[in-house]
Amino acid sequence: MQRHLLRAGAVALAGLLGAVVIPAGPAGAEPMCDRPVPPPACGDGGGDDPPPAPRDIPVHGTLDAVTYVGNAVRVSGWGIDRDSGSAPLVVDIYLDGAWKRTLTADTYRQDVADAYPSYGAYRGFDATVPAGLGTHQVCAWAISVVPAGAPNPGNPSLGCRTYTGVLAAPGNPRTISRAQDGTTVLGFKDNSVEETSFRVTITRQYWEPYTDPRWGQLYRAYYVDRQITVPAQAGTDEVTATTQTSGSDCRTTVTAVSGSFQSAPVSAGWC
Structure with a gap:
């Protein structure tokens, strides 16, 4: 009889122990910061993304024509630098690699206004540059406006053209x-x-x-x-x-x- 009582008490004690509920961990437990990657709750604190770095917007334009006019060449073209806003583009003209003249792209070009209406028609250049007889190369370079803090890509070329100057016959x-x-x-x-x-x-x-x-x-x-x-x-x-x-x-x-x-x-x- 005594053996049966001991066995019954052990069974009852085991039942009580099995019914014990272990409380959940505290609310401040660390999240699982390795899933997903990158974890949404474990980043930089959920703040705003940093602003994009400054960058230079490429110049648009071209050297359209070079015509010998006697002791000079007439150069014409157009250009837009979106970083300069409403200010006209500055263009350097080179003859056979040597600087000859600086121009401002502020002459009227309706075709440019049609293609870039927000920048208007006064984006052309048309001027004469001292030049001589014979065959020579004329190049136009845009003086790029670079925003502060942006990498400077250098002054882009608007193109080169070759001309042959001859004496006009009497x-x-x-x-x-x-x-x-x-x-x-x-x-x-x-x-x-x-x-x-x-x-x-x-x-x-x-x-x-x-x-x-x-x-x-x-x-x-x-x-x-x-x-x-x-x-x-x-x-x-x-x-x-x-x-x-x-x-x-x-x-x-x-x-x-x-x-x-x-x-x-x-x-x-x-x-």
């Missing part, structure tokens, strides 16, 4: 007057501003006899050129030159000259 060569003693006044139009002189070639016709087996003595023409140099003049205007000619002069040819450069020749006459 025009309208003619004989103005001829005296009985052969003194002749020649005239022509100066169309260039770079010439250092004009070369005037006067062609004279001569006849020489020769014998043909069938027809006997005949005559054939031959030609001799005589050249004179006429000094250059300022600007473009009519030029006159006085020389000695004869009734046998049959053609006058005028060429503008500047150092090793020369224009296309222009002629008048009947031979």
Whole structure:
């Protein structure tokens, strides 16, 4: 009987112990900060994201055209720097790698306004830059406005173009007057501003006899050129030159000259 009582008491005690409920941990227990990654509750305290770092907005624009106009080139194009707001873009012009002039892109360009209406039409540049004869390269560089704190990418290129400058040919060569003693006044139009002189070639016709087996003595023409140099003049205007000619002069040819450069020749006459 005693054994049965002891066994029953042990069973009852075990039942009581099994019914004990362990209280939950305190509310301040640490969250599981390794899931997910990054954990939403374990970051920088839930504050606002930092502002984005300053950055430079690329310039838009291009060098449209380069045209030789005599001792200079006319350059035209457009440009917009969004970082400069309403201020016009500044453009540097280089010739064969050497700086020549700084321009402001503030001339009217309706096509630019159509493409970028919020920036208006006064975003073009159109000006002349000193330049010489021969083949040369012209480049345009935008002077970029960089926000404070932003990395500076340097000044972007708006493009390069190559031109070949040639002397303009004189025009309208003619004989103005001829005296009985052969003194002749020649005239022509100066169309260039770079010439250092004009070369005037006067062609004279001569006849020489020769014998043909069938027809006997005949005559054939031959030609001799005589050249004179006429000094250059300022600007473009009519030029006159006085020389000695004869009734046998049959053609006058005028060429503008500047150092090793020369224009296309222009002629008048009947031979």
